[in-house]
Amino acid sequence: MDENLLRASLPASIAARVRSLKSRDGTVTVVLDAAGMDPRERSALESEAKSALSAVEGVADVRVALMADRAPAAEPSGPVIVAVGSGKGGVGKSTLTTNLAVALARAGRRVGVVDADIYGPSQPTLLHTQGQRPKARDKQLIPLDSPYGVKVLSVGHLVDPGKAVAWRGPMAGGALVQMMEADWSGVDVLLLDLPPGTGDVQITMIQKHKPAGAVIVSTPQDLALIDARRAAELFAQAQVPVIGMVENMAGYACPHCGEISDPFGRGAVESEAEAEGLPFLGRIPLDLAIRQASDAGEPPAAGDGPQAEAFAAIATRLGAWLDSRGG
Incomplete structure (x- = not known):
């Protein structure tokens, strides 16, 4: 499946957050940058991306992963x-x-x-x-x-x-x-x-x-x-x-x-x-x-x-x- 077509199916605001997008056998895996978002915004981002990609012909399954910047390191207190x-x-x-x-x-x-x-x-x-x-x-x-x-x-x-x-x-x-x-x-x-x-x-x-x-x-x-x-x-x-x-x-x-x-x-x-x-x-x-x-x-x-x-x-x-x- 054409990954450029998949990327184009995403709203511009979501496409700008794509870190990687791969397709194989009808399954699309997309990794999105969710830095600076609160939990509600991250959930909305995931839902919108999944909805947009699922609407593309030939897509059977969509996997969305969100990545965010690390929080500042705290004092060591065990893992x-x-x-x-x-x-x-x-x-x-x-x-x-x-x-x-x-x-x-x-x-x-x-x-x-x-x-x-x-x-x-x-x-x-x-x-x-x-x-x-x-x-x-x-x-x-x-x-x-x-x-x-x-x-x-x-x-x-x-x-x-x-x-x-x-x-x-x-x-x-x-x-x-x-x-x-x-x-x-x-x-x-x-x-x-x-x-x-x-x-x-x-x-x-x-x-x-x-x-x-x-x-x-x-x-x-x-x-x-x-x-x-x-x-x-x-x-x-x-x-x-x-x-x-x-x-x-x-x-x-x-x-x-x-x-x-x-x-x-x-x-x-x-x-x-x-x-x-x-x-x-x-x-x-x-x-x-x-x-x-x-x-x-x-x-x-x-x-x-x-x-x-x-x-x-x-x-x-x-x-x-x-x-x-x-x-």
Whole structure:
């Protein structure tokens, strides 16, 4: 699709704010400069851009990301903690956490990841730090450096590879506290990859290290959404704001004919976010390339292409939220 035509379809006031505009297979991704705008103006800008681009023939989906100037740096007070949660396993929460971290790092932020999925740690594989062990200084763990500019700690770094983590709740909670209280100096944003559900680990985290906000990820299936609502309710009860929802595994492009199918459905998470009055941060396709790259410890967000763009668009929205609070 002609990107000049797409740009021309935007009102002049919006076109002047375009930082990048890309089109692929009917999906348009546009990044807009929202510097100096308050939340209401940013919301209006996003809606107007989406409406104008959606009206262009051949456009099936529009993804709008807003960027703003950083707020003045505050005195160091520890990183802003953002939890990434779901109510159900297998919805891609850890993959999203990894790629959000990498995309934020590529945007110039100093990012760390705590893998709080005690019984199913996957960040060592996803961030290519398998087999490494963190050192300690003055009884404080020192996070590992991944190849992608992201610091990371995981239970997978503390136990032997392949060994079952047979810990009761207090032990799991203690491991999480130890990782959260590691030496995260130099990190501005700490993403917390939570286990699914609403159990001991989540409660311990909220009690001792309350996140500034939470991102909820779900597939479009009804069962996954039911559990995602429970996760959102847990954060609401703890007065942790939900930054927004992400729809994962939405749309599969056949590698042979290019036809798009939706084996898990499409749009249900966006509808749920709208019904609950929550921001919809974007969707990630069901893509074999994402699975293969993740298994190889090569996050798609570290490269180029449509997979990287999908994660970057969500990370940009998260970045705008961080900027809005000075984080």
